[in-house]
Amino acid sequence: MPEKIPAPAAESDFPVKAGKPARQALIVAGYRQLADLTQASEKELLALHGVGPKAIRILREALAEKGLAFKE
Structure with a gap:
């Protein structure tokens, strides 16, 4: 059975x-x-x-710009 290929990153924000x-x-x-x-x-x-502290910091900032945050 072929492996399911995830959606391209371009479809994410x-x-x-x-x-x-x-x-x-x-x-x-x-x-x-x-x-x-x-x-x-x-x-x-x-x-x-693949997800490290730098990515978390960048994602946290991007979420905050939209008034969002990670789950506590």
Whole structure:
């Protein structure tokens, strides 16, 4: 059975500055938009291979600009 290919990163609104590995890891994990990240904590996202502290900081700032935040 062929492996399911995730949607291209271009379909998400994740900041490019977060880095391609982090954006791809989020998409593979099922997150498609910044608003989806409100359902996850920083700790949960840091557990994803490719998501590090720098990506979390950038994503936190992008969420804050939209009045959103990670799950506590």
